Amino acid sequence: MLYAFGFDRVGVLVGDLYFVDPAPGKGQEGAERGARLELRVLDRGELKGSIYSAQPIAAGQPIWRADFLESVAGRPGSFDRTHHHPMFNGWEPTSRVFLRELSADPLGWLGGKLADLDALVASAGFPADVIGPDDAQSLRRVAPEIVDATRRLLEKVRSGELGTPPRDAALAGASRAPGVGAPVGIRAGWL
Numbered sequence: 001m002l003y004a005f006g007f008d009r010v011g012v013l014v015g016d017l018y019f020v021d022p023a024p025g026k027g028q029e030g031a032e033r034g035a036r037l038e039l040r041v042l043d044r045g046e047l048k049g050s051i052y053s054a055q056p057i058a059a060g061q062p063i064w065r066a067d068f069l070e071s072v073a074g075r076p077g078s079f080d081r082t083h084h085h086p087m088f089n090g091w092e093p094t095s096r097v098f099l100r101e102l103s104a105d106p107l108g109w110l111g112g113k114l115a116d117l118d119a120l121v122a123s124a125g126f127p128a129d130v131i132g133p134d135d136a137q138s139l140r141r142v143a144p145e146i147v148d149a150t151r152r153l154l155e156k157v158r159s160g161e162l163g164t165p166p167r168d169a170a171l172a173g174a175s176r177a178p179g180v181g182a183p184v185g186i187r188a189g190w191l
Contacts, residue, residue: 042059
């Protein structure tokens with residue numbers, strides 16, 4: 001499932017995720033599931049027909065990411081794999097950053113981050129003009145809806161409705177080590 005919140009020049013995307021890292025860090029082995037949220041640059045394409053045609057829209061370059069993940073084998077509600085990526089190098093996120101306050105109150109922490117778009121953009125190394133003149137105020141106003149969408153996704157993940165292993169590993173882009181039958185890396189979800 002994917003939620004999209006669009007503003008003038010940036011958007012927030014939130015989706016469920018099932019993830020198996022093919023090269024996990026120490027203590028990060030095994031499957032993870034939860035919700036991923038990304039702040040992205042929105043790109044508005046040229047109309048493909050008349051003024052009445054559908055507007056092409058692209059969720060472009062990522063600015064910032066938060067992963068509200070838990071280990072599948074762990075206790076639900078632990079947020080034991082919850083982290084964020086304060087920056088990207090192009091399309092690649094920087095290393096995972098784990099914070100006590102993020103795992104202690106993930107949705108409260110998220111609301112606080114979304115309330116300060118200027119700081120998120122600056123800390124990610126983007127120029128201030130990447131955001132539109134009304135984006136920060138619009139995001140602050142809509143932040144409770146985004147937090148609520150994230151909460152609902154997490155509830156559906158915990159119930160087993162979302163954030164599940166893919167039925168077809170090939171469709172999920174699963175990677176396999178040479179000569180190994182089971183996937184060593186899986187990423188199922190829009191983000």
